[in-house]
Amino acid sequence: MKNILHHLIQLQELDFALAEQKAADPQAPLKQLAEAITQLRDQLPEAVLGRYQRLQQKNSLAVVPLANGACSQCRMAVPPGIINAVRAEEELQTCGHCGRFLYYQEGLPRQAKKAGHDHRPPQAGLARFSSAKLMIPKLQAKTREEAVGELAQLLASQGFVEEPGRVVELALRREAMVSTAVENGLAFPHVRNVEGGGLTFAVGLKEKGIDFGTPDGRLSKIIFFIVIPAPASAFYLRLLAGLVRTFSETDARKDLLECDTPEAMWKTLSKLTRQTIP
Ligand SMILES: [Zn+2]
Structure with a gap:
């Protein structure tokens, strides 16, 4: 059994x-x-x-x-x-x-209550899922493990997840099954079945690229780390498709990768996704 x-x-x-x-x-x-x-x-x-x-x-x-x-x-x-x-x-x-x-799963990852989306006014677009506080223009990370760790740590320090170590473990387990890297230097490491809160993501940039274990060895430069509560499971696919569509444009990738502050990143990201993630 x-x-x-x-x-x-x-x-x-x-x-x-x-x-x-x-x-x-x-x-x-x-x-x-x-x-x-x-x-x-x-x-x-x-x-x-x-x-x-x-x-x-x-x-x-x-x-x-x-x-x-x-x-x-x-x-x-x-x-x-x-x-x-x-x-x-x-x-x-x-x-x-x-x-x-x-x-039964020991220690289901949780979103911290204090920072849930519940207390925010309803918003449209990307602001439902992230903010300038969750942007890292220059990741220190050199590996996939470090990149996931850095982004999870940021989500934790901003009060969006508890136990970042556990979140990292689950994200890497998912990553080991099949890489979440896709075309155009994007990667979408994520954790499902997070309890409480809403879908939330942090973004990190790495000009040099990070190996996310794709069979052809292409590197990821724009990394979205996403925590997904069970009810948002189906919506996640639409978000993913919207982000991929946005960054299929060379100029969009260039604009984002040129940002050197979290505020600039957030502003650029919000502008670029205005049409793709309404
Ligand atoms: Zn049931």
Whole structure:
């Protein structure tokens, strides 16, 4: 049963990765990823796979962690007996309310309450997700690990995530599955299922580029580090597509990379995405 649950979690991650790659670059060669997905599917019992697919079609997330004794997606309390069974991983368990497969995750990353978006006035465009405080014009980082660490640390110091170390660990685990780097020197390392708050991102620039582990060795110069609460999962793909579209223009990349203060970066980024992320 342990294996089935782990296969399900991995299958969902790969399905997300595939959707992300498609949103970012419809022409990207996805053969390897598609093959890995087929392989995982083949290893699952038919009934489990059927249920997974139905859940996924209906609401994109089919396998979700418990959070404070409740299903992290529909928020309904889960009976203690089921919680124990989920923790023990003895038998596949599902939420009695929404039917999603449940798993237990130690230390779910959280967004700090004090800095949630809840206290801000409603805004349009990019300001819903980030601010000048979350821009780094010159990353110190030389590696992917350091870049993710630097951006996570900034999110933590601004009160957007708790336990940056845990966030980094999860982002790198996702990165190890398939690189989040796409064309034009962009990379989108991220963490899903963050509790509380709204979708938030920090941006770092690295003129020299950082190796995000793409098969062809191309380097990433504009790095978006994104924390994604479960309810924003589907919206994330639209944001990703908007950002990729913005920076498919050479001039847009040049304008942003030339910024040398967080304020200039934020102003430029907001201006560039006015059309693509309304
Ligand atoms: Zn549920």
